[in-house]
Amino acid sequence: MQSRVVGLEEGKDPATNARPSQSRVFPSRILQFLSAFLVVAIAFTILSVYMIRYFGVQRVVPAIQSTIQACYGEPGTLEGWIRPPLNLLHSMNDTDLFWRASFVPQKKDYAFERTPKIAFMFLARGPLPMAPLWERFFEGQEGLYSIYIHSMPDYEPTFSSSSVFYKRQIPSQVAEWGMMSMCDAERRLLANALLDISNEWFILISEACIPLYNFSFVYDYISRSRHSFMGSYDELGPDGRGRYSPNMAPEVNITEWRKGSQWFEINRKLAVDIIEDNIFYPKFEHFCRPNCYVDEHYFPTMLSIQSPHLLANRTLTWVDWSRGGAHPATYGRSDIGEQFFKRMFQGRNCTYNDQPSSVCFLFARKFSPNALEPLLEVSSNVFGY
Numbered sequence: 001m002q003s004r005v006v007g008l009e010e011g012k013d014p015a016t017n018a019r020p021s022q023s024r025v026f027p028s029r030i031l032q033f034l035s036a037f038l039v040v041a042i043a044f045t046i047l048s049v050y051m052i053r054y055f056g057v058q059r060v061v062p063a064i065q066s067t068i069q070a071c072y073g074e075p076g077t078l079e080g081w082i083r084p085p086l087n088l089l090h091s092m093n094d095t096d097l098f099w100r101a102s103f104v105p106q107k108k109d110y111a112f113e114r115t116p117k118i119a120f121m122f123l124a125r126g127p128l129p130m131a132p133l134w135e136r137f138f139e140g141q142e143g144l145y146s147i148y149i150h151s152m153p154d155y156e157p158t159f160s161s162s163s164v165f166y167k168r169q170i171p172s173q174v175a176e177w178g179m180m181s182m183c184d185a186e187r188r189l190l191a192n193a194l195l196d197i198s199n200e201w202f203i204l205i206s207e208a209c210i211p212l213y214n215f216s217f218v219y220d221y222i223s224r225s226r227h228s229f230m231g232s233y234d235e236l237g238p239d240g241r242g243r244y245s246p247n248m249a250p251e252v253n254i255t256e257w258r259k260g261s262q263w264f265e266i267n268r269k270l271a272v273d274i275i276e277d278n279i280f281y282p283k284f285e286h287f288c289r290p291n292c293y294v295d296e297h298y299f300p301t302m303l304s305i306q307s308p309h310l311l312a313n314r315t316l317t318w319v320d321w322s323r324g325g326a327h328p329a330t331y332g333r334s335d336i337g338e339q340f341f342k343r344m345f346q347g348r349n350c351t352y353n354d355q356p357s358s359v360c361f362l363f364a365r366k367f368s369p370n371a372l373e374p375l376l377e378v379s380s381n382v383f384g385y
Contacts, residue, residue, distance in 0.1 A: 084196035116200035231260030260300035
């Protein structure tokens with residue numbers, strides 16, 4: 001009895017006898033706890049994934065996809081790249097727009113069936129008084145052209161939904177005659193037109209312009225030409241080299257200074273060259289002022305330096321400077337008649353694909369709004385539309 005009491009007091013025998021029992025009970029409780037925790041963790045993970053997938057992602061992703069799809073088509077597909085924007089009134093500034101429009105495929109063979117189109121870019125202050133005449137010109141030619149309109153920012157067009165000009169307005173800014181803002185407007189038109197990868201040729205025209213031939217003739221003439229039509233010539237007088245500033249050097253020397261018509265037709269390569277330019281633009285912006293009339297010199301000079309072999313060095317838009325002054329002659333109702341246009345067509349000589357040609361102009365300006373009615377009367381016999 002004494003030894004057993006001593007053993008209890010010293011804690012030896014009970015401890016020795018209890019340890020085997022505890023070693024069997026303690027691990028089983030731990031395993032039960034860990035198993036329960038693991039089940040809860042797995043259940044929570046599955047529930048979290050389910051919640052994120054069906055309540056988080058589905059509420060966010062469709063909104064993003066619908067926004068992109070509305071402008072460019074389904075993202076991640078070829079259709080999303082080649083489909084032109086459905087709405088021209090985007091929110092990009094010029095920097096973003098020019099960057100986006102400067103994308104050029106490196107592989108020349110298209111991965112889809114592409115019908116090259118002509119982009120008609122209207123640079124206007126407000127209304128298009130010759131719109132009914134242009135409507136006749138475009139009739140039945142869907143898929144071969146695109147239309148873009150740059151007007152004053154506060155102008156609100158009123159074209160009906162059946163018009164080819166309906167919702168063809170691009171985001172615009174104020175453009176002042178003879179100033180760099182005029183070239184900015186032209187670059188803005190080019191950049192918006194470049195977003196449609198099927199646009200191959202780009203024609204700048206004004207609200208006072210009219211087409212002198214039917215659409216098929218114009219399309220064939222432009223699509224078969226090996227050159228783009230931008231006037232670019234060296235004028236030695238005060239209205240030519242006299243506008244040159246020595247500050248243009250070394251990017252532009254006086255012997256490279258060129259002048260040309262504001263109204264042009266260029267191909268896609270030259271259009272990209274114009275909107276991605278950051279070499280000549282700063283020079284013209286800072287030093288072609290105030291009486292330099294930058295819109296007559298910037299593009300002709302730049303392109304004649306970079307790509308002279310691509311230029312026909314003439315414009316496709318007829319104007320009459322015979323009356324003198326800072327602006328060409330304007331023709332109204334009393335001037336319009338078949339004899340008037342016969343005089344315009346006759347006696348013209350130029351080159352087309354390095355061969356002599358009597359067809360030198362496809363468009364003409366300037367025509368006042370009151371000339372529309374007589375123009376519509378003679379368009380079938382004179383213009384063929």
